[in-house]
Amino acid sequence: MLLALTIATGAAALALAAWCGLAFARDQSTKDWHFIGMAVVSLLAIVQLVVGVVQLARGEKPEQGTTIFVAYLLGAAACIPAAGFMSLTERTRWGSMTVLAGGVVLAVLQVRLYDIWGG
Template identity: 80%
Template structure:
């Protein structure tokens, strides 16, 4: 697994969480800029999924099993978009809180992916 991509995705997710948390503390809903940030983090997670699948196709194996690795990759990819859609339904500060929580969850998933791969 590309360790750099994993750490960049995790840090970007935490930055998104901090940004949306800041907006929530100021009683603001998610705005267009937040959705651009979510798109960037989602593209990083998509790149990670592609790299992970390519490495599996080349015969490399994660330490803790291929099935759980792929499941975590798919969960990491879905985490921020699902939080973004939920924030659209809740156009108050709680929408920002939802995205902040999604960013924290993605960061935790990144640490777990690193462990699963054998980091």
């Protein structure tokens, strides 16, 4: 697993969470700019999914098992899009809180992916 990509994805997820937390504190819903940020973070998670699958295809094995590793990769890739979709349905300040929670969850998933790979 690429450590730099894992750190970048986790840091971007936490930055998105902080940004949406600021919107929540200001009593604002998610705006178009937040969705652009979600797209960037989602793209990083999808790149990580592709890199992880390529490494598995090359014969590298995670320390704690391939199945759990792939499950976490899929969950990480789906985390922010799911939070973004839920924030679209809740167009109040709580939509921003939903994205905040999704960003924190993605950051935690990055730490867990690092552990599963053998970090």
